[in-house]
Amino acid sequence: NAGVTQTPKFRILKIGQSMTLQCTQDMNHNYMYWYRQDPGMGLKLIYYSVGAGITDKGEVPNGYNVSRSTTEDFPLRLELAAPSQTSVYFCASSYGGSYGYTFGSGTRLTVV
Amino acid sequence: GQQLNQSPQSMFIQEGEDVSMNCTSSSIFNTWLWYKQDPGEGPVLLIALYKAGELTSNGRLTAQFGITRKDSFLNISASIPSDVGIYFCAGHSTYNTDKLIFGTGTRLQVFP
Numbered sequence: 001n002a003g004v005t006q007t008p009k010f011r012i013l014k015i016g017q018s019m020t021l022q023c024t025q026d027m028n029h030n031y032m033y034w035y036r037q038d039p040g041m042g043l044k045l046i047y048y049s050v051g052a053g054i055t056d057k058g059e060v061p062n063g064y065n066v067s068r069s070t071t072e073d074f075p076l077r078l079e080l081a082a083p084s085q086t087s088v089y090f091c092a093s094s095y096g097g098s099y100g101y102t103f104g105s106g107t108r109l110t111v112v
Numbered sequence: 113g114q115q116l117n118q119s120p121q122s123m124f125i126q127e128g129e130d131v132s133m134n135c136t137s138s139s140i141f142n143t144w145l146w147y148k149q150d151p152g153e154g155p156v157l158l159i160a161l162y163k164a165g166e167l168t169s170n171g172r173l174t175a176q177f178g179i180t181r182k183d184s185f186l187n188i189s190a191s192i193p194s195d196v197g198i199y200f201c202a203g204h205s206t207y208n209t210d211k212l213i214f215g216t217g218t219r220l221q222v223f224p
Contacts, residue, residue, distance in 0.1 A: 004154075031210070031211075033211065040219075041217075042200070042214060042215070042216045042217045043155075043200070043214045045211065048210065048211055050210055056210075058211075090154050090155075092154075096209070097143070097204040097208075097209060097210060097211050097212050098142065098143040098162070098204045098209075099160075100145045100157045100160055100202075100212075101155075101157075101202075101212065102157075103154030103155050103156070104154050105153055105154050106152075106153070106154050
């Protein structure tokens, strides 16, 4: 099993550009999550999904959008990138919260 | 958003020393989880605890689910250089079943 796969691993964006961070999992997990981690800081929840077609906001959703058309994929869209979105982004999936999450290896994004 | 308080924030120890860290919450959890994040990687689940008072080991790691259900503890015995990383606690409650609440993290440095 590949687990949770995130692409790309690194990306540099110019201010105002847009991009999609890809996340796919092969564990048939219903629950999927997007977090951001700023340098030296903890994890902040951006968006999450409890199943295909269902998404909900986390703590810091502004500037991001998500969709969940399949169980496997949960892409995160950045529109009009800003320097404040420079961070490491982690996707995670789970059978349910009490089972714990499986995290991807992250996408390191720099906005200049 | 709600976060768990982890202490200490960071630790600098010598190889071979034992390490203790803890996590406290103002609310009750039914599940406590401990994760480790290696530099440049996503967090990986170390130990899961499901019952108050439960004590669980994973090699040199031992974690406990506090009796009050509002805290948890992680001990690492005889630390080695590969223990370096950030350790996160996470809690799951029946009042917020969709997602985990993560701690602020403890950064561990081990010197030879």
